[in-house]
Amino acid sequence: MARDDDALITRLLSTPLDDLLGEARARRDDRFGPLTPARMTYSRKVFIPLTRLCADVCHYCTFATTPSRLQAPYLDEEEVLEIARAGAAAGCREALFTLGDAPERRYAVAREWLEARGFSRTIDYVRHCAGRVLSETGLLPHVNAGVLDEDDWAMLRPVAASVGLMLESTSEHLLDKGMCHHGSPDKVPAVRIASLAAAGRARVPTTSGVLIGIGETARERIEALLALRDLHKAHGHLQEVIVQNFCPKPGTKMSGAIEASEADFLRTIAAARIVLPGEVSVQAPPNLNDERLVELIDAGIDDWGGISPVTLDHVNPEAPWPEIARLEAVCARAGLPLVERLTVYPRFVGENGWLDPAIRPSVLRLADAEWLGRDSRWSPGVADRAPGTVHAPLGVRHEGPVALRLHRILDRAASGITLAEDEIAALFATRGAAAQAVVEAADALRAEVRGDAVTYVVNRNINYTNICTHACSFCAFSKTSSKAGYRDKPYDLDLEEIAGRAREAVARGATEVCLQGGIHPRYTGDTYLSILRAVKDACPDLHVHAFSPLEVSQGARTLGMPVSDYLSMLRDAGLGSLPGTAAEILCDDIRQQICPDKLTTGEWLDVVGAAHRVGLPTTSTIMFGHLESPLHWARHLLALRNLQFDTGGITEFVPLPLVHMEAPFYRKGQCRKGPTWREAVMMHAVARLALHGAISSIQVSWVKLGMDGAAAVLAAGANDLGGVLMDESISRAAGASHGQLAEVADMRAAAESVGRRLYQRTTLYGEVGAQAHRQVQGERV
Numbered sequence: 090m091a092r093d094d095d096a097l098i099t100r101l102l103s104t105p106l107d108d109l110l111g112e113a114r115a116r117r118d119d120r121f122g123p124l125t126p127a128r129m130t131y132s133r134k135v136f137i138p139l140t141r142l143c144a145d146v147c148h149y150c151t152f153a154t155t156p157s158r159l160q161a162p163y164l165d166e167e168e169v170l171e172i173a174r175a176g177a178a179a180g181c182r183e184a185l186f187t188l189g190d191a192p193e194r195r196y197a198v199a200r201e202w203l204e205a206r207g208f209s210r211t212i213d214y215v216r217h218c219a220g221r222v223l224s225e226t227g228l229l230p231h232v233n234a235g236v237l238d239e240d241d242w243a244m245l246r247p248v249a250a251s252v253g254l255m256l257e258s259t260s261e262h263l264l265d266k267g268m269c270h271h272g273s274p275d276k277v278p279a280v281r282i283a284s285l286a287a288a289g290r291a292r293v294p295t296t297s298g299v300l301i302g303i304g305e306t307a308r309e310r311i312e313a314l315l316a317l318r319d320l321h322k323a324h325g326h327l328q329e330v331i332v333q334n335f336c337p338k339p340g341t342k343m344s345g346a347i348e349a350s351e352a353d354f355l356r357t358i359a360a361a362r363i364v365l366p367g368e369v370s371v372q373a374p375p376n377l378n379d380e381r382l383v384e385l386i387d388a389g390i391d392d393w394g395g396i397s398p399v400t401l402d403h404v405n406p407e408a409p410w411p412e413i414a415r416l417e418a419v420c421a422r423a424g425l426p427l428v429e430r431l432t433v434y435p436r437f438v439g440e441n442g443w444l445d446p447a448i449r450p451s452v453l454r455l456a457d458a459e460w461l462g463r464d465s466r467w468s469p470g471v472a473d474r475a476p477g478t479v480h481a482p483l484g485v486r487h488e489g490p491v492a493l494r495l496h497r498i499l500d501r502a503a504s505g506i507t508l509a510e511d512e513i514a515a516l517f518a519t520r521g522a523a524a525q526a527v528v529e530a531a532d533a534l535r536a537e538v539r540g541d542a543v544t545y546v547v548n549r550n551i552n553y554t555n556i557c558t559h560a561c562s563f564c565a566f567s568k569t570s571s572k573a574g575y576r577d578k579p580y581d582l583d584l585e586e587i588a589g590r591a592r593e594a595v596a597r598g599a600t601e602v603c604l605q606g607g608i609h610p611r612y613t614g615d616t617y618l619s620i621l622r623a624v625k626d627a628c629p630d631l632h633v634h635a636f637s638p639l640e641v642s643q644g645a646r647t648l649g650m651p652v653s654d655y656l657s658m659l660r661d662a663g664l665g666s667l668p669g670t671a672a673e674i675l676c677d678d679i680r681q682q683i684c685p686d687k688l689t690t691g692e693w694l695d696v697v698g699a700a701h702r703v704g705l706p707t708t709s710t711i712m713f714g715h716l717e718s719p720l721h722w723a724r725h726l727l728a729l730r731n732l733q734f735d736t737g738g739i740t741e742f743v744p745l746p747l748v749h750m751e752a753p754f755y756r757k758g759q760c761r762k763g764p765t766w767r768e769a770v771m772m773h774a775v776a777r778l779a780l781h782g783a784i785s786s787i788q789v790s791w792v793k794l795g796m797d798g799a800a801a802v803l804a805a806g807a808n809d810l811g812g813v814l815m816d817e818s819i820s821r822a823a824g825a826s827h828g829q830l831a832e833v834a835d836m837r838a839a840a841e842s843v844g845r846r847l848y849q850r851t852t853l854y855g856e857v858g859a860q861a862h863r864q865v866q867g868e869r870v
Contacts, residue, residue: 098311101360106352113359113389120367120391124494124515126523129386129420130370130430130461131413134183134395135176135228139164139215142199143189143235145273148342149303149335153189162192162202163211166218172400173222179398182455182462183432184228186215190235190275212241219248223451231296231395231432236275236284242291247447250433251328252288253296256281259313260305269303269343282316289324294437298331298372301357302349310357314364321369326443328434329370329392332358336377351381355388362389368436375411382416386423395432421489426521428461435460439718450758457765458718459518469714469763470748475798476766479843482528482805483770489522499530505782507730513723516775517768524771531774531806538785539808543840544850545833547857548601548634548812549594553620554581557607559639561684562754563673563715563747581609587620588627594815595628601812601852602628604635605668614644614655618662625663632665632852638696639671639688653699660705666852667700669709669739674717675725682716683754694732701738706853709739709784713772714747714764715754722772726779733783740853741786741809744772746793769794770805777806786854791831791839800839810836810847 101109118127140163143153156162164172173184191211192199199211208214212234219230229250234241236254245252259278263270270276288295297320299313314330321327334354337346349357361371372392373385396413413427420427431452437443438452438460457463465476465484476484498512508516519527556579557564582590591602602624609616617636624633636644636659645655673683675690688696697707709729713722733739747763749755755762764772777787788809791799799810813831833847840847849857 094315097364098308098315101311101356101363102307106356106359109356109359109363110388113362114387116362116367117371117389117391122511124498124511126492126495126515126519127391127425128428128520129391129393129423129425130428131393131416132183132231132395132430132432133179133181133413133462134185134231134397134432135172135179135181136395136397136400137164137169137172137184137186137218137222139169139186139188139218140192140199140211141189142192142196144191144194145189145270145275147273147276148269148271149338149346151338151341152187156196156198162196162199163214164218166221169218170221170225173226173228176397176399177226177228181397181399182229182429183395184219184222184226184230185395185432186219186230186232186234188215188234212237212244216244216248219245223248223448227451227454229432229448229451229455236280237287238284239287239291242288242293246291246293246445249293250431250444250448250452251294251296251437254281254285254288255298255300255331255333256285256313256317257298257300258303258305258309259316260309263304278316282320285317285320286324289320289326292443293326294328294433294443295326296329296331297327298329298333299357299361300333300335301354302335302346303343304346307353307356311360311364314357314361318364318366321366327365327369328437329372329394330361330365331372331374331394332361332390333374334377351384355384358385358388358390370434375416379411382411382419383423386420386425391425392430393427421487421521424490424492424522426487426489426523428520429464430461431455453758453761456761458714458722458761458768463762464765464767467766468749469746469769469793470750472795475795475801477770477798477801477805479800479804482774482801483524483767487522487525491523491526495519495523495526499526499778502778502781503530503534507727508779510720510723510727513726513775513779514719516778517719517722517771519771520767524767527778528770528774528805531777532804534777534781535787535806535808538781541845542848543803543808543810543836543843543845544786544848544854545810545831545836546601546812546850546852547597547599547833548603548852549590549597549599549815550603550605550812551582551587551590552606553587553604554606554609554612555579556581556609558610559608559684559686560753561673561687562759563683563712563752584619584623588623591624591628591631595631597815599631599815600857601632601634601665603668603812604633605637605640605670608639608643612640612643612647614646614648614650614658617641617644618658621659621662621664629663633663634666634668634852635664637668637671638693638700641667641696641700642688642692652696653703656700656703656705660703664705666740667697667705667707669697669707669743672710672725673712674721675711675728676717676721679717679721683760690728694728697738698732698736701736706738706740708741708743708788710743710745711772712745712747714749714762714768715752715760722775723779726776730780730783733780739784741788742776742780742784743788743790743811744769744776745790746772748793766798769798770802773802774806791836796831796835796839800842803839803843803845809850810839 231251232249233253370392372394375393417427645652749763754760787807789799789802789807837847
């Protein structure tokens with residue numbers, strides 16, 4: 090052993106326990122940086138005890154048994170699926186396959202059962218069942234199948250998001266006669282270390298751990314942790330290390346053994362947090378320690394492991410799971426919000442090469458922007474009522490302490506100071522009481538800046554063509570040609586139809602018409618001018634809010650002129666303002682994945698800045714909930730803030746959550762299901778804070794969130810409900826179910842539900858003439 094490690098062991102065993110626990114807590118709380126909020130995680134799972142037969146005879150185990158005590162050596166496929174379906178119905182995301190080591194090596198009945206069904210080994214049957222669970226229920230399998238070689242680990246990758254193999258101990262003397270691992274060849278430390286190394290070479294996210302109190306010495310516990318540290322240093326594959334305390338069980342050879350003391354247990358947990366890299370989580374099982382949950386938190390753990398609302402812990406059936414709500418309350422009091430994760434940890438989803446392409450779509454469907462578990466079944470555009478309310482925008486009101494460093498960020502934002510990228514990302518990452526503090530700060534700032542008015546505009550959308558030369562992976566609206574066979578047929582409105590729709594809009598009280606379309610291969614800069622002139626000739630007083638920066642860029646390019654000159658032509662022809670769409674995410678690494686042939690970040694900012702300089706105001710947007718992370722959101726907001734300080738022409742910020750249902754890249758399994766409800770709320774709240782002093786109006790899209798969802802977000806920093814739209818076809822094409830038209834009465838009800846008044850505005854936030862206002866108030870829009 091290296092001299093440094095020997096010294097480390099001495100320190101970990103001799104340091105006063107309280108001091109060691111304090112060091113572990115500090116490492117836990119800062120493991121992802123000083124600004125990233127600390128939290129506790131768990132996985133909601135269902136146990137599938139595929140077989141209770143085992144080639145080993147560990148003297149403390151009640152899980153493994155003999156064939157005579159079982160109706161069948163293995164669960165059959167339908168039994169497996171029945172358990173998995175019950176788990177899925179209860180909201181689980183993980184299916185934990187737990188079983189003994191290769192029972193076919195020991196029992197003829199196991200070999201015969203497998204052979205009758207076309208399998209030669211238990212692990213082959215495991216893979217088959219995991220594949221069925223994955224494809225038929227959507228649960229992510231986590232496989233604890235004992236010692237395997239590299240080929241077996243690799244074979245599991247397409248059907249198992251993660252795997253597990255407890256190291257337990259590196260103590261050789263536990264193999265001696267009379268000790269717990271005597272007669273258990275798979276418990277030889279070198280064998281288990283070799284198997285864990287093979288999992289690393291196969292690039293499978295792996296859970297391991299130590300079992301303390303089975304006869305090992307205090308020094309050997311630390312040596313086992315160091316062995317796990319070294320395995321991770323070599324392969325980077327350990328996602329969590331479990332520190333599990335042995336509990337004597339009746340009916341076993343160790344039923345009378347003495348457990349490790351609480352002090353020894355807590356010291357080992359703290360040592361694990363100190364020894365292991367910060368990216369590796371430290372877990373302790375809550376059901377074995379229900380009476381000391383607070384002490385485990387104080388020892389430095391950050392994860393509770395898998396908790397099942399459906400099945401018991403088949404390895405420790407005498408220990409029931411704590412209620413998740415109670416666990417949540419314990420964590421909240423410690424200032425660590427409880428967050429559901431997936432069986433595979435976030436790092437392994439975000440980094441390339443860890444998830445097999447076959448299982449990645451299933452992981453993405455369950456993941457949020459931090460690659461943790463989604464907070465509900467809700468997604469933008471669904472017909473279900475939003476989880477949040479005007480009294481609790483996040484869905485529930487959270488209690489618990491909030492870190493001083495978060496209050497400092499909120500105070501800086503309220504003072505109009507430009508936040509740093511990591512500060513904004515930290516706001517997005519808040520959960521529980523901290524997230525509630527962000528929402529409340531945002532709404533207080535909204536009241537200070539915008540007062541109690543909720544505004545809206547009476548407008549009509551005219552999408553003049555859905556034919557587009559671009560193939561953006563998120564867009565379900567555009568069609569590639571007039572011959573494309575899609576659900577919505579390609580179309581290209583003529584000028585008379587466009588003008589007629591504008592006249593209808595004015596007749597129904599509209600003060601604005603919003604014109605946008607696909608990038609039609611035959612459109613030139615003159616085409617857009619013709620569309621603009623047709624509308625202005627038909628309705629001279631109508632505000633024309635038209636042409637995305639991408640369309641402007643195309644128009645200028647086809648005429649061979651600078652963008653600023655073309656924008657001046659559009660302005661002189663009657664254009665009033667531009668929609669700040671086609672922004673998506675203003676980070677080129679994401680744009681390369683979702684819209685590689687569109688404008689780059691710099692080009693989009695240049696077009697919008699040029700519009701401002703020739704006197705054309707614009708809105709600004711973000712399209713979020715697909716492949717990007719909170720860090721990308723932070724960069725996007727800062728890009729808009731900096732642009733606004735430079736040119737000053739942005740009227741509002743409009744978060745546009747991805748509606749995933751018909752999005753091409755979702756249908757191919759390449760993106761998430763749009764933002765979660767918490768993320769949708771936080772986007773509006775954090776935008777209010779991060780853009781304070783630059784952009785004062787934050788709009789919420791009732792099309793994406795529903796009117797009830799929009800009302801909840803009005804209590805989280807938003808002040809504007811956008812337009813009544815009349816014809817909204819882009820979100821509808823993507824699968825949104827909230828309609829193409831908003832009633833003014835519904836908008837008024839939304840505003841009044843948060844104690845505010847609704848006011849009609851113009852596109853540029855001016856007052857509406859009395860005649861137009863009376864027309865809208867007097868009839869259905």
